[in-house]
Amino acid sequence: MIIDSHCHAWTTWPYDTTVPDPGSRGRIEQLLFEMDRNGVDRAVLICARIDFNPDNNDYVAEAASRHPDRIVPFPDVDCSWSPEYHTPGAAARLAAVGDRWPIAGFTHYLGEANDGWLLSDEGRAFFAVAAERNLIASIATGSAWFDDLASIAAAYPTMPILLHHQGLARAVDGLDSADLRALERLADQPTIGVKVSGFYYGSAHPAEYPYLDQVAIFERIYRAFGARRLTWGSDYPVSPWVACTYAQTLDVVRRHCPFVREPDLAQIMGDTMAALLETRRPLSA
Secondary structure, three states, rough: OOEEEEEEEOOOOOOOOOOOOOOOOOHHHHHHHHHHHHOOOOOEEOOOOOOOOOHHHHHHHHHHOOOOEEEEEOOOOOOOOOOOOOOOOOHHHHHHHHHHHHEEEEOOOOOOOOOHHHHHHHHHHHHHHHHHOEEEEEEEEOOHHHHHHHHHHHHOOOOEEEEEEHHHHOOOHOOHHHHHHHHHHHHHOEEEEEEEEEHHOOOOOOOOOOOOHHHHHHHHHHHHHHHHHHOOOOOOOHHHOOOOHHHHHHHHHHHOOOOOOOOHHHHHHHHHHHHHOOOOOOOOO
């Protein structure tokens, strides 16, 4: 089984507004087409209520209701672009999202600067709700938050945490960067995993597939975390806009990471995510 652990869908393209197809480029039908063409069984939709898409949670949830065997929605809850970001009441807002939809996880994008919220009473209450409801936390963050995130992982040891795009460790910062070393230290927390996605974000040459400099970063992550805490993601439909095709997001791992052992490849490409989803709240509840 192949599961895409990180992709998106929008009714209106949220980035370059000069594209000729803003009303179709990001739609769920495009994603399903790419999944079918490339043999991908399921996809975790990372919701992002950005720009022209304030109803993105609703859009993805409705798509999941039509394709329950293919689409797993992770709603956007208080992400850094929202007016609710790190304001009082986050725990209640997460609970309300969970009451409205039978979700297996949620998405939270943190800002670049650490404002201390994770370890505040509000932050701890937020993750207490996530743990109580047996949710996966899909977190976009860089190293500024890693120490605090480790404390959250230790406090709520039943809640899996998945970091977006290789924990934002970047090849352009070097193989001995402080960010990469901080990410490797997070491997001490057994419930923290990393998404194998977005190779082009960290590469010095984002147009030069297969991003061998970022592949070297991934090798370090693979050695630290092990395959059972790694999940492949396409970052579609952002990936073709930035750098590469859907097929290439698969093959950068399957063909250009020779250090990945064959049994581990199946884990990364789907088995890790499948095991996480099996332990969550039933999607049909």
